[in-house]
Amino acid sequence: xxxxxxxxxxxxxxxxxxxxxxxxTALAAEKACAxxxxxxKCPLDPPGYxxxxxxxxxxxxxxxxxxxxxxxxQKQQQVxxxxxxSRLPELxxxxxxxxxxxxxxxxxxxxxxxxxxxxxxxxxxxxxxCGVGKSHLAAAIMNHEAVRNREFAFCTTxxxxxxxxxxxxxxxxxxxxxxxxxNIDLLLLDDLGAEKTTEWVAERFFVIINARLVRKKATIIxxxxxxxxxxxxxxxxxVVGQRIVSRIREMCDWVAxxxxxxxxxxCSKDHS
Numbered sequence: 486x487x488x489x490x491x492x493x494x495x496x497x498x499x500x501x502x503x504x505x506x507x508x509x510t511a512l513a514a515e516k517a518c519a520x521x522x523x524x525x526k527c528p529l530d531p532p533g534y535x536x537x538x539x540x541x542x543x544x545x546x547x548x549x550x551x552x553x554x555x556x557x558x559q560k561q562q563q564v565x566x567x568x569x570x571s572r573l574p575e576l577x578x579x580x581x582x583x584x585x586x587x588x589x590x591x592x593x594x595x596x597x598x599x600x601x602x603x604x605x606x607x608x609x610x611x612x613x614x615c616g617v618g619k620s621h622l623a624a625a626i627m628n629h630e631a632v633r634n635r636e637f638a639f640c641t642t643x644x645x646x647x648x649x650x651x652x653x654x655x656x657x658x659x660x661x662x663x664x665x666x667x668n669i670d671l672l673l674l675d676d677l678g679a680e681k682t683t684e685w686v687a688e689r690f691f692v693i694i695n696a697r698l699v700r701k702k703a704t705i706i707x708x709x710x711x712x713x714x715x716x717x718x719x720x721x722x723x724v725v726g727q728r729i730v731s732r733i734r735e736m737c738d739w740v741a742x743x744x745x746x747x748x749x750x751x752c753s754k755d756h757s
Contacts, residue, residue, distance in 0.1 A: 518552055527554075577624035577639070585625060590743030591618055597740050598622045601705075602629045608704040610733060612711045613742030619707040623673050626705055630671055637671035642690075643680040649689060667696035670703065677708040678719040687721040691729050698736045706733065711741050 521527060587595050594611055601609055609626075611619040627637050649662060666672055680686060697704050710716040713734060717726035733739075 521552070521554065527552075574639070577620060578628065580621045580624035581628055582625045585618060585621055588744050591622075594618075594622055594740045594742045597738060598626050601703075602626060605703065608706070608737040610706040610708065610737040610739045611742055612708050612716075612739060613744070614709060614711075617742045617744040619742060620675055623675060623705045623707050627671070627673055635670060637673065638665060638669045639673045639675065640666060641675045641679075642677050645674075646680050646686055646689065663692065666693050668700065668702065671705070672697065672702065673705045673707075675707050677706050678710050678716055682719060682721050684721065684725075687725045687729065690720065691725060691732075694729055694732045694736070698732045704736055706737060713739065 517527070582595070582599060585591075585595060590613075594609075594613075597609055598611075601607075611622060613619055624639075627639060630637055645666065677690075694704075696702075708716060710719055713730050716733075717730045720726040720729050
């Protein structure tokens with residue numbers, strides 16, 4: 486009974502005696518959580534999982550719960566897993582909205598990228614010359630969404646096509662890869678138009694873009710081709726190129742970016 490009184494439990498002596506081990510374990514865990522300063526120093530087993538005690542005169546209910554510090558740790562691990570599986574290059578994992586230098590020629594794109602993160606509506610195509618920050622803004626979107634535990638995939642288009650070609654050794658592998666880029670919630674196609682265009686290449690792009698359009702999957706695209714007509718020509722021209730670009734324009738806001746190549750400036754930082 487002294488045990489119950491000491492811990493201010495409204496239960497009978499018989500109940501306290503019957504559940505002594507469970508109560509002492511749970512209350513010790515409650516005390517550890519109250520005094521905890523860091524998840525890494527948690528004395529519980531497993532760490533981060535405590536107990537809650539509810540009592541009645543002859544009833545004791547003990548439930549497990551996950552502490553806030555453990556939840557945060559799990560979120561951080563999930564972000565790390567998403568970034569690892571996303572194929573996002575290490576350099577781009579450092580890119581965010583905070584270290585993007587906004588200029589008059591990139592202000593609209595910057596605002597559109599932030600709006601996408603806030604509203605998550607239509608995708609974005611960022612068009613402009615080399616070095617104006619297209620990949621930086623696209624990566625900032627991906628890193629922002631990773632924090633929200635949203636899965637995404639980053640694909641440089643020439644490398645994606647190389648992967649698809651290699652996967653043709655196995656029909657199953659090819660199907661798996663294409664299904665990934667067609668179905669993942671958020672896809673970044675970086676440097677569209679940098680690949681050598683053939684009829685086969687154009688067909689693959691049409692399959693991917695069309696699937697994402699009809700399945701209402703968000704897509705972020707970067708390209709050096711500012712005008713839709715130039716991208717049509719690069720993607721083979723004619724009907725095939727027009728079909729691809731027409732679908733891109735339906736699924737993405739086309740945003741042009743202007744400016745000088747920051748890579749060619751001495752002591753420049755923070756763009757890609």
